[in-house]
Amino acid sequence: MPKVTQEYMEARREQILDAARRCFLRDGFHSTSMQDLFAESGLSAGAVYRHFASKNEMITAIVEENMRDVLAMAHSVAKDRPSSSIGDLMADVIDIVRVKTADQNIAGLSVLAWSESLRNPLLAEQFADLMKQMRSALTDVIREHQRNGRLTRTVSAEAIAATLMCTLPGYILQLAMGDTESLEGVPDALRALWPDMAAS
Template sequence: MPKVTQQYLDARREQILNAARRCFLRDGFHATSMQDLFAESGLSSGAVYRYFAGKDEMVLAIAEENMRDVLATMHAVAIREPGRSVGAAMADALEIIRAKSAGGGFGGLAVLVWAEALRNPSLARRLDDLLAQMRADLAEVVREHQNAGGLPQDVTADAVATTLICILPGYILQLAVIGASAVEAVPDAVRALWPSSAAG
């Protein structure tokens, strides 16, 4: 029997997740059956179950993938781009979200995942972990600007980071429900509200 490469396994997993995204966006999580997912992916039940035990695991994988680029942006700014403004970090994250939503329904899937997290404790815990990581990375950027005098120091960096992250769900909700035109100016507005400390 020929050895299956990691590239093949990764491609099959992505094929299943892409099918799940289409089904979930079209029909919602609960109206989508495993039979629907087998048909949409063009794979047998055994092939799908090799990667995911059920829909809950697919939802979790989609949620993690949705946040990966946003987290990477925050981490890059916090660790590899010292001196970058808080507004620039947030604007980059918002632009990634807009691009991902245009290409694959990121916004709609995010709203579906949040709704699912209300009834799925393991998904809620994983989202909490991902948000905690994003908050920690953004807090590093905030702390740097507080130390440079570009942001007030009478509130903790964690509180400022939490407040900034509160922008994301509102942006995503409007993007998903109203459309990209409704939030087109938001990244520039965020940059203007929180410019670099040098500009302040």
Template sequence: MPKVTQQHMDARRKQILTAARRCFLRDGFHSTSMQDLFAEARLSAGAVYRHFTSKDEVILAIAEENMRDVLDITLAVATNRPGRSLGAVVAELLNVIRAKSVEEDLAGLAVLVWGEAMRNRSLAGKLDQLMGRIHANLVILVRDHQETGGLPTNVTAEAIASTMLAVLPGYILQVALLDPAAVAEMPYAVRALWPGPAGER
């Protein structure tokens, strides 16, 4: 039997998740069965179960992928500190969410995942971990701005980071439910709300 390469395994996993997204967006989590996933992916049960042992595992994987780009951006900005205003950072996060929503309906899936997390403790725990990591990255960024005089120090970095983070779910919900024009100016608005010192982008 020929050896299965990692590249082949990664491609197969992507095929399954892409099919699952289509199913979930069309029919919702509860109305989608594993048999529906097999049919949508055009794969045997064995091929799918080689990657995911249950529908919950598929949902968890999609939830993680949905937040990975947001997490990566906050980590890159927090660790590299390229001298950008908080508004510019949040605006970039919103732009990533919008782009990913056009490509693979990140916003619609996020809303489905939030609802599922209300009854699925494993999923709720995973979302809590991911949000915690994003929050921690934003805290680093806020503290950097507090140290350079760009933000007041009479409010904790944690509270400011939490306020910044609160913008994301509201934006995601609007992207999922409203006309794109309704949220088109939000990246510009957060830049205006959180400008940096003169010279910052």
């Protein structure tokens, strides 16, 4: 039997997740069965279960993929772009969400995942961990800005990070509802609301 390459395994995994995204967006989590996922992916039950033991694992994988780029952006700013303003960081995050929504409708999937997490303790725990990672990365960036005098120290970095994190779900919800026209100016507004204090 020929050896299965890592590239092949990754391609099959992505094929399954693409099928899951389509099914979840079309029918919701509860109405989507594993049989639906087998049929949508065009793979056998064994091939799907080789990668995911349940729908919950697929949901978690999709949420993790959605947040990976956002986390990477926050870490990148902390490491490679420390002089970028907080407004620039948030605008970049918004741009990632917009692009990925156009490509994979992550806004719609995020709203579905949030609602599912209200009844699924395991998913809620995993979702909370991902949000904690993102809040931590953002807090690190804010602390660096405070040390450099680019952001006020009168409020804790944690509180500022939590406040900025509150803006993201509102944007995602409006995007999921198809309200793209009124959201066009959001990145510029974020830059204006949280400018680089050192440059102002």
